[in-house]
Amino acid sequence: MKSNHKGGIAIMKEKNKRNVLRCVKENGPISRSEVADQLHLSKPTVSALVEELLQENWLKEVGPGSAGLAGGRKPIQLVFNSRAAHVIGIDMGGTKVRTGICDLIGQPLAVDEFPTQTQKKTLLKALKQNVDKLLKNAALKPDDILGMGIGAPGMTDADRGVVIDAPSLSWSQYPLKKEAEALFPWPVMVDNDVNVAVLGEQWLGAAKGMKHVVLISIGTGVGCGMLINGQLYRGATWAAGEIGYMVTDMAKARSADLPPPHEGYGFLEQYVGGAGIVQSMKQEMKGQPEPLFPNNFSAKDVFQKAKDGDQAAVRVIDEVIDHIGFAVANMISIINPEVVLLGGGISRSADWFLPRIQKTIQDFASVSAPVLPTALGENLGVVGAVSLVLRETESVLKEL
Amino acid sequence: MKSNHKGGIAIMKEKNKRNVLRCVKENGPISRSEVADQLHLSKPTVSALVEELLQENWLKEVGPGSAGLAGGRKPIQLVFNSRAAHVIGIDMGGTKVRTGICDLIGQPLAVDEFPTQTQKKTLLKALKQNVDKLLKNAALKPDDILGMGIGAPGMTDADRGVVIDAPSLSWSQYPLKKEAEALFPWPVMVDNDVNVAVLGEQWLGAAKGMKHVVLISIGTGVGCGMLINGQLYRGATWAAGEIGYMVTDMAKARSADLPPPHEGYGFLEQYVGGAGIVQSMKQEMKGQPEPLFPNNFSAKDVFQKAKDGDQAAVRVIDEVIDHIGFAVANMISIINPEVVLLGGGISRSADWFLPRIQKTIQDFASVSAPVLPTALGENLGVVGAVSLVLRETESVLKEL
DNA sequence: TGGTTAGTTAGTAAAGATGCCTAACTTAGC
DNA sequence: GCTAAGTTAGGCATCTTTACTAACTAACCA
Numbered sequence: 001m002k003s004n005h006k007g008g009i010a011i012m013k014e015k016n017k018r019n020v021l022r023c024v025k026e027n028g029p030i031s032r033s034e035v036a037d038q039l040h041l042s043k044p045t046v047s048a049l050v051e052e053l054l055q056e057n058w059l060k061e062v063g064p065g066s067a068g069l070a071g072g073r074k075p076i077q078l079v080f081n082s083r084a085a086h087v088i089g090i091d092m093g094g095t096k097v098r099t100g101i102c103d104l105i106g107q108p109l110a111v112d113e114f115p116t117q118t119q120k121k122t123l124l125k126a127l128k129q130n131v132d133k134l135l136k137n138a139a140l141k142p143d144d145i146l147g148m149g150i151g152a153p154g155m156t157d158a159d160r161g162v163v164i165d166a167p168s169l170s171w172s173q174y175p176l177k178k179e180a181e182a183l184f185p186w187p188v189m190v191d192n193d194v195n196v197a198v199l200g201e202q203w204l205g206a207a208k209g210m211k212h213v214v215l216i217s218i219g220t221g222v223g224c225g226m227l228i229n230g231q232l233y234r235g236a237t238w239a240a241g242e243i244g245y246m247v248t249d250m251a252k253a254r255s256a257d258l259p260p261p262h263e264g265y266g267f268l269e270q271y272v273g274g275a276g277i278v279q280s281m282k283q284e285m286k287g288q289p290e291p292l293f294p295n296n297f298s299a300k301d302v303f304q305k306a307k308d309g310d311q312a313a314v315r316v317i318d319e320v321i322d323h324i325g326f327a328v329a330n331m332i333s334i335i336n337p338e339v340v341l342l343g344g345g346i347s348r349s350a351d352w353f354l355p356r357i358q359k360t361i362q363d364f365a366s367v368s369a370p371v372l373p374t375a376l377g378e379n380l381g382v383v384g385a386v387s388l389v390l391r392e393t394e395s396v397l398k399e400l
Numbered sequence: 401m402k403s404n405h406k407g408g409i410a411i412m413k414e415k416n417k418r419n420v421l422r423c424v425k426e427n428g429p430i431s432r433s434e435v436a437d438q439l440h441l442s443k444p445t446v447s448a449l450v451e452e453l454l455q456e457n458w459l460k461e462v463g464p465g466s467a468g469l470a471g472g473r474k475p476i477q478l479v480f481n482s483r484a485a486h487v488i489g490i491d492m493g494g495t496k497v498r499t500g501i502c503d504l505i506g507q508p509l510a511v512d513e514f515p516t517q518t519q520k521k522t523l524l525k526a527l528k529q530n531v532d533k534l535l536k537n538a539a540l541k542p543d544d545i546l547g548m549g550i551g552a553p554g555m556t557d558a559d560r561g562v563v564i565d566a567p568s569l570s571w572s573q574y575p576l577k578k579e580a581e582a583l584f585p586w587p588v589m590v591d592n593d594v595n596v597a598v599l600g601e602q603w604l605g606a607a608k609g610m611k612h613v614v615l616i617s618i619g620t621g622v623g624c625g626m627l628i629n630g631q632l633y634r635g636a637t638w639a640a641g642e643i644g645y646m647v648t649d650m651a652k653a654r655s656a657d658l659p660p661p662h663e664g665y666g667f668l669e670q671y672v673g674g675a676g677i678v679q680s681m682k683q684e685m686k687g688q689p690e691p692l693f694p695n696n697f698s699a700k701d702v703f704q705k706a707k708d709g710d711q712a713a714v715r716v717i718d719e720v721i722d723h724i725g726f727a728v729a730n731m732i733s734i735i736n737p738e739v740v741l742l743g744g745g746i747s748r749s750a751d752w753f754l755p756r757i758q759k760t761i762q763d764f765a766s767v768s769a770p771v772l773p774t775a776l777g778e779n780l781g782v783v784g785a786v787s788l789v790l791r792e793t794e795s796v797l798k799e800l
Numbered sequence: 801t802g803g804t805t806a807g808t809t810a811g812t813a814a815a816g817a818t819g820c821c822t823a824a825c826t827t828a829g830c
Numbered sequence: 831g832c833t834a835a836g837t838t839a840g841g842c843a844t845c846t847t848t849a850c851t852a853a854c855t856a857a858c859c860a
Contacts, residue, residue: 010843010844011412012409012411012412012844012845013843013844013845016844016845031809031810031811032810032811033809033810033811041845041846042845042846042847043810043811043812044811044812044813044845044846044847045844045845045846046811047810047811047812048844048845064853070807070808070809070855070856072807072808072809072810072853072854072855073808073809073810073811073852073853073854074809074810074853074854075809075810075811076810076811211636212635212636224734228628228629228633229628229629229631229633231629233628233629234736235612235735235736235737236611236612236736236737236738236769237736237767238736239736239766239767240734240735240736241734241736242733242734242736242766242767243733243734244733244766245729245730245733245764245765245766246730246733246734247648247726247729247730247764248647248648248649248650249648249649249650249651250648250649250722250723250726251649251651251652252651253726253764266733266764266766267764322650323650326647326650326653329645329647330645330646330647330730331734333642333643333644333645333646333666334624334640334641334642334643334646334731334734334735335635335640335734336635336636336637336638336639336640336641336642337635337636338636364645364647364653364666364667365645366639366642366644366645366666367637367639367642369636409817409818409819409820409843409844409845409846410818410819410845412819412820413818413819413820416819416820431835431836432835432836433834433835433836441820441821442820442821442822443835443836443837444820444821444822444836444837444838445819445820445821446836447836447837448819448820464828472828472829472830472832472833472834472835473826473827473828473829473833473834473835473836474828474829474834474835475834475835475836476835476836801860802859802860803858803859803860804857804858804859804860805856805857805858805859806855806856806857806858807854807855807856807857808853808854808855808856809852809853809854809855810851810852810853810854811850811851811852811853812849812850812851812852813848813849813850813851814847814848814849814850815846815847815848815849816845816846816847816848817844817845817846817847818843818844818845818846819842819843819844819845820841820842820843820844821840821841821842821843822839822840822841822842823838823839823840823841824837824838824839824840825836825837825838825839826835826836826837826838827834827835827836827837828833828834828835828836829832829833829834829835830831830832830833830834
């Protein structure tokens with residue numbers, strides 16, 4: 001048994017080992033020798049650590065590569081075993097829950113979804129069933145699972161795994177991590193859906209490998225996840241990124257023809273969120289004799305009408321895009337990110353309005369930054385949740 | 401000679417040593433035994449490290465404390481030697497340069513200032529002279545100096561120590577670190593003045609010990625420094641915190657009666673910066689028969705008139721404060737800091753307008769945060785620059 | 801063409817250095 | 831004698847260096 005060196009030397013070995021693992025993972029097939037060079041470790045040390053990693057199945061040898069130009073022994077190529085473990089990602093939305101099992105490089109082996117239940121108990125039961133099915137589909141056993149990540153649609157205390165407030169699910173102070181861990185035999189991590197999304201995009205999407213990323217998600221509500229110095233930034237009280245409350249028009253904010261703030265929606269949200277768009281459209285239609293829409297319509301419908309050229313809809317959407325443009329410009333001036341990603345329902349129409357947003361940035365922001373739609377599509381939440389688990393698990397290797 | 405263990409075991413010893421040092425520094429007089437307990441290190445290890453730290457003069461023994469209730473040998477009390485080294489801090493402003501020498505706990509031993517020269521060469525020469533004087537006044541030799549920090553009024557590449565752009569000094573791509581290090585026999589670190597200020601306030605001022613801090617400085621220009629996860633956040637291209645470009649009123653931003661953006665000033669800056677206030681006041685005075693001010697007046701004068709109750713001035717200042725309120729509210733919604741500090745010339749009038757800003761936050765921000773004036777007064781820049789050096793020097797001990 | 805030799809690189813083994821821990825001891829006060 | 835602070839001695843884990851073997855290329859020569 002290992003001695004209980006608390007602040008001890010064993011930590012360093014663990015660190016070196018993780019570094020070796022990461023080095024192999026990132027640099028594809030690579031020899032022990034080259035790993036030693038890259039990590040500034042001696043060859044024997046690397047050999048010993050690789051030996052352990054092979055034993056533990058994190059690495060595989062894939063036969064000899066080719067020798068260098070100047071001759072010499074052929075190197076033994078090492079590769080990361082992306083199937084050494086698997087991670088489950090859960091994207092818990094207001095209307096549906098998307099689930100998936102991924103390997104260690106984020107490849108989905110099985111995905112599924114089911115409608116969100118309003119009762120917490122039934123929701124968890126459905127989740128359990130669904131995950132069991134997923135395991136069967138992927139031909140995996142619980143032992144193969146390293147952990148499970150969950151993206152929840154609301155403010156979340158990621159340390160304790162408590163969803164502090166999720167209006168769309170009527171959750172408040174719900175200890176999701178604890179409840180889920182009672183149901184599953186692996187560790188569970190929970191975070192805000194937007195935070196999870198930005199992790200996913202930084203791992204495998206449009207912000208791959210970047211250190212400073214802002215993701216703005218515009219759908220029913222408006223949210224924003226930030227990656228700063230390569231780390232998720234969650235704020236002092238888990239409330240960072242509430243861009244939905246950004247005021248881009250003081251005069252309007254102060255005027256009386258808007259509902260008072262703090263009834264669950266912020267200023268920007270009132271303009272660019274789904275409900276806000278519908279509201280504005282209704283307002284716009286008042287002056288017109290013939291209703292453009294039936295009684296029930298969605299923001300998506302308004303977008304469609306605007307694309308089709310209807311003037312009233314265009315006016316509404318133009319204002320939405322204008323607000324988004326200024327919100328993005330403000331974020332760029334404050335955060336100076338490498339990239340701004342636009343996600344949520346609105347990202348489907350990205351091509352259409354991105355140029356206008358870019359113009360606003362160019363005119364009003366202090367510096368520039370590319371604005372792109374998210375790249376991971378419908379699996380974004382799942383992949384992000386998987387990334388959450390992997391980062392937390394490997395968090396020891398944060399420093400070089 | 402030490403073997404060149406690169407990724408080696410020596411790093412851990414260094415870390416433990418720094419932890420011991422920090423432990424003694426933070427926990428006042430303390431015995432070896434208690435340090436061992438707190439850091440989960442063994443007594444012999446602590447003794448050895450303390451021995452080295454005593455040799456190197458970082459620690460001092462201050463005679464025996466009192467024995468415990470149950471008897472036993474009296475502990476030997478250790479204290480941090482705050483005079484083991486000294487650091488020079490330079491606050492380089494647009495009109496004057498403030499200099500100071502501090503000990504390791506931020507106590508100023510000598511401070512001074514001199515007018516800013518427009519010529520770089522003469523400025524550096526004056527700096528050299530002034531620092532030499534400072535050393536003499538503090539009765540120190542160059543060997544006693546650990547390093548020098550400089551806060552520069554503009555966008556700064558802190559890695560290379562290059563001031564990228566400082567309009568008030570007409571500097572562009574100026575390698576200040578390199579130039580200064582040619583003049584002085586110690587390492588020099590350079591950063592933005594607002595970044596330096598937030599470090600200072602977090603060290604010894606109004607944000608002591610906090611991990612998430614926003615400092616907004618409003619004077620000639622408008623700047624913002626952010627401490628996130630306990631670390632300075634500088635952005636992808638050293639441009640983070642350009643709050644002067646935040647747009648809080650889209651309609652006005654688009655209207656034609658303002659100068660076009662990107663002539664060196666951002667939207668918010670045009671309203672709340674010194675020049676902007678003067679401009680607004682002039683605009684306001686046009687309608688009035690009798691001029692309130694002589695031809696030349698400053699933002700400070702306008703503030704004074706407003707405090708005295710002049711209606712035109714009050715209108716101008718009210719708008720300024722309104723803009724600031726929304727800017728602060730937006731920052732809080734986005735960053736969710738533990739505290740927002742207000743610095744720069746405007747902080748003198750803090751008492752007067754803080755309540756209104758707080759009202760705006762309460763009405764429009766997603767969460768709350770205290771808003772306070774900076775606490776370090778005229779030495780803020782100097783102390784912050786000292787802090788910059790100390791953090792960089794001790795950066796190894798960032799993790800617990 | 802085919803064999804031999806020199807040079808180069810991958811990986812392993814043994815020995816030395818460093819730093820931590822535990823256990824036992826000394827010191828100093830009750 | 832009891833207790834707690836601090837030191838000494840011995841052992842263990844980890845890394846590095848040095849020296850080695852294995853394996854391959856290139857070039858030379860019969």
